[in-house]
Amino acid sequence: MPESPGVLTEDEAVELFAYLLTSARTQLDEPPDYASMRLLTAAEPLRDRVAGRVSPEVAAMLEATLVPSSHARNSRGRPMTDGMLELIRTRRVIRAMSDRSIPLQDLEKILEAGRWAPAGGNQRVVRFVAVRDPKTLEVLRRVSPGMLQRPAAAIVLCLDHEAIRANEIPDNDPVPYVDIGTTMQTMLLAAHALGIGSGPVTSFAHEAVRVALNLPRELTPELMVCFGYAEKGARQPLTRGGGAPRVTWQDLTHWERHPQSPQS
Numbered sequence: 001m002p003e004s005p006g007v008l009t010e011d012e013a014v015e016l017f018a019y020l021l022t023s024a025r026t027q028l029d030e031p032p033d034y035a036s037m038r039l040l041t042a043a044e045p046l047r048d049r050v051a052g053r054v055s056p057e058v059a060a061m062l063e064a065t066l067v068p069s070s071h072a073r074n075s076r077g078r079p080m081t082d083g084m085l086e087l088i089r090t091r092r093v094i095r096a097m098s099d100r101s102i103p104l105q106d107l108e109k110i111l112e113a114g115r116w117a118p119a120g121g122n123q124r125v126v127r128f129v130a131v132r133d134p135k136t137l138e139v140l141r142r143v144s145p146g147m148l149q150r151p152a153a154a155i156v157l158c159l160d161h162e163a164i165r166a167n168e169i170p171d172n173d174p175v176p177y178v179d180i181g182t183t184m185q186t187m188l189l190a191a192h193a194l195g196i197g198s199g200p201v202t203s204f205a206h207e208a209v210r211v212a213l214n215l216p217r218e219l220t221p222e223l224m225v226c227f228g229y230a231e232k233g234a235r236q237p238l239t240r241g242g243g244a245p246r247v248t249w250q251d252l253t254h255w256e257r258h259p260q261s262p263q264s
């Protein structure tokens with residue numbers, strides 16, 4: 001539809017509404033989820049596009065909540081330089097989850113993200129069992145001491161030993177377990193991008209999970225990822241309090257050669 005003074009297209013009106021709603025919601029969320037931050041930092045072009053075609057009240061609301069892209073800051077006050085890095089930095093394990101259900105399409109997006117995780121030799125030996133049935137989720141929780149959340153959904157990452165054998169991957173090869181890790185992290189980040197909280201669990205009774213999910217012998221459950229929306233205002237169990245300094249990348253890194261290296 002062509003633009004005319006004083007009239008917004010339907011798409012612009014929806015975008016404006018989403019922006020104002022998100023900016024109001026973000027005042028309440030601490031930290032704001034990644035999807036909210038992305039929308040807010042896309043506000044400048046929106047303001048420029050609708051300038052002169054919205055009422056002075058709406059223009060003032062837009063201006064008051066505007067996060068200029070050049071000044072966008074993350075929840076810790078650091079400049080936001082890159083969306084993907086911001087997503088990585090702001091993801092935290094969520095253990096206090098509300099009982100709000102997760103749209104099937106979002107769960108499918110997370111499963112698809114898992115499919116795109118890097119895999120050793122591109123051999124694809126990880127399989128997913130996606131669980132939404134509250135009764136099965138409760139059974140999983142009961143056999144998983146490490147599952148501190150009551151998730152709205154879970155994806156159990158399994159190794160397919162038939163595929164491992166078919167690809168002649170040796171028994172002691174760590175690569176399949178690395179694939180479990182890359183899949184897990186890709187799913188955690190995908191969930192965060194969708195505003196969904198998540199948390200990995202490895203502390204569970206493997207045989208009980210196998211029985212609960214009716215897994216054939218060749219599939220072994222290796223890691224579960226719990227999904228759910230973060231409970232607003234709830235303290236997340238296991239988060240460290242007391243202002244202990246966080247480990248930095250510098251703490252973890254040596255450049256070029258380890259100073260204690262036998263070759264040094």
Ligand SMILES: Cc1cc2nc3c(=O)[nH]c(=O)nc-3n(C[C@H](O)[C@H](O)[C@H](O)COP(=O)(O)O)c2cc1C
Pocket residue numbers: 091092093094095146147148199200201202203
């Ligand atoms: C391989 C792996 C296994 C984990 N197992 C559990 C678990 O059984 N229960 C749990 O509550 N958290 C588990 N976690 C989550 C870690 O405790 C969490 O990632 C860590 O404390 C850092 O917190 P953050 O991810 O919010 O930065 C696991 C994480 C990884 C990578």
